[in-house]
């Protein structure tokens with residue numbers, strides 16, 4: 259494996275063990291110690307965006323997160339419950355509930371990157387044994403889209419028939435012979451699996467958590483959750499129609515952990531004005547009009563126009579995400595003469611097509627799910643001014659109940675773009691491009707649309723899950739979306755600066771750039787000052803759902819350095835890039851890692867190993883792309899903290 263100075267001698271260290279002690283002279287993060295952050299769980303960061311320094315008007319956060327006597331969260335569907343206008347830059351304060359969960363920093367969590375032949379033989383036998391006993395179960399098996407004969411088998415860990423959250427192994431085989439295993443697992447799970455709370459009682463708890471406007475979307479399931487005292491808790495896991503997945507203690511009903519099933523763009527800033535560019539629209543003539551449904555490409559790409567009707571949007575979104583009411587022609591945008599005037603409709607529909615083309619022609623991936631499943635994107639969900647007026651009424655108490663729950667949910671879509679994981683099999687998830695309120699235009703730039711669609715690609719490949727802060731899998735997910743968003747921009751546009759030119763900024767054609775892959779520190783944010791460009795500066799706090807956007811540029815900077823070359827500001831280490839003409843080599847390395855190697859709870863160290871292994875398998879260990887990746891990984895300082903490299907003792 260890469261970087262043999264650590265972990266190559268056969269010792270097993272736990273996740274919280276030895277770490278890199280090198281510290282840069284210009285650390286932007288102080289006073290945050292790894293251990294002190296344990297047990298903090300982030301909440302949905304609907305308004306917890308790291309770039310809000312740029313904003314002159316902001317939404318205050320005053321959601322009630324206090325725990326009731328029974329320990330149950332009384333949190334509303336959305337944390338935003340008030341609006342105020344401020345002449346100066348104001349900082350939204352994230353409200354966090356302490357929850358006793360430790361998905362990533364648990365002392366009994368083992369991480370592994372095993373490619374050594376003799377270790378693999380032993381590991382393989384152990385995996386097969388555990389597959390027979392049901393300790394491991396295969397939940398997905400995919401052909402390697404790049405190298406014929408190779409397969410990727412994704413395995414989940416079980417304890418007495420119950421899934422263990424945060425554990426995920428990825429075994430790759432070549433002609434039936436195992437070539438690598440990457441993943442995470444938990445040892446010493448010893449738990450009475452009989453719940454104190456009946457299924458019916460659990461349903462009641464989830465219904466209460468959902469509130470009147472929302473509901474439990476499927477039956478709760480029992481599962482094992484790693485806890486901050488390095489033990490395990492028996493929990494019910496439930497998914498609510500407000501897109502939250504919540505874990506409650508199966509004995510007390512207390513909320514132990516939750517995350518949102520949405521991935522946001524989280525971009526804020528001042529708008530740059532309408533670009534007014536014309537784009538070709540691939541549309542479908544029907545009933546005397548033209549609809550925003552692309553039937554030229556193998557996957558149906560559907561832009562769903564809610565025409566600023568919030569009730570319609572609310573009902574259709576929940577219907578589509580739950581699988582109860584799939585989209586129909588009535589949801590599509592229609593235009594009588596096929597000359598499209600609405601910028602958001604045009605932007606999104608064209609960008610879906612370009613992203614499809616990039617994924618298919620450059621990476622060999624068919625659509626969002628790899629199988630040409632339909633791709634759905636909502637635009638024009640509501641009138642933002644009217645929505646904010648309603649929010650003010652709710653905040654003042656003039657409006658209350660279910661309608662305010664709806665309003666608070668819908669506010670999440672202001673000035674944002676997001677992707678929702680599919681809640682049912684057969685769905686490919688849903689994108690939403692919200693309306694601007696503080697911004698001057700919706701977030702529909704090409705790199706943003708590609709970013710959101712790529713969250714779906716990640717769902718159907720690596721399937722990165724969520725951890726309590728630091729949420730490294732979430733940051734790696736966001737970072738990959740930034741990378742593919744940028745790659746699509748370079749695929750469609752000429753490189754350069756200014757509107758409609760390809761660059762390494764994120765979202766710059768919709769608003770002030772929210773992140774930079776070229777130089778992460780060039781973009782300020784209200785939480786860490788500037789975005790980190792080095793793993794030593796990884797943000798470990800609760801904001802931004804454990805730093806999913808804050809830490810994303812660490813990954814994006816690897817891509818930039820491996821393509822263009824250059825020097826990491828923090829480490830001072832230089833990288834010889836493959837050159838812009840060869841950018842596709844690096845993009846394929848990333849995608850190959852996602853499609854075939856990366857496990858669902860990968861942290862940065864596992865991801866680093868997967869990226870290097872991807873480079874080796876695609877191009878060879880001494881190739882220029884492999885060298886560029888290795889140098890870029892070193893430049894951003896990802897330490898070798900993987901606990902099992904070349905030992906069979908992992909299982």
Ligand SMILES: [Ca+2]
Nearest residue numbers: 593595597598
């Ligand atoms: Ca028209």
Ligand SMILES: [Ca+2]
Nearest residue numbers: 758759760761
């Ligand atoms: Ca650009």
Ligand SMILES: [Ca+2]
Nearest residue numbers: 705763764765
């Ligand atoms: Ca860009």
Ligand SMILES: [Zn+2]
Nearest residue numbers: 521522523736
């Ligand atoms: Zn995102």
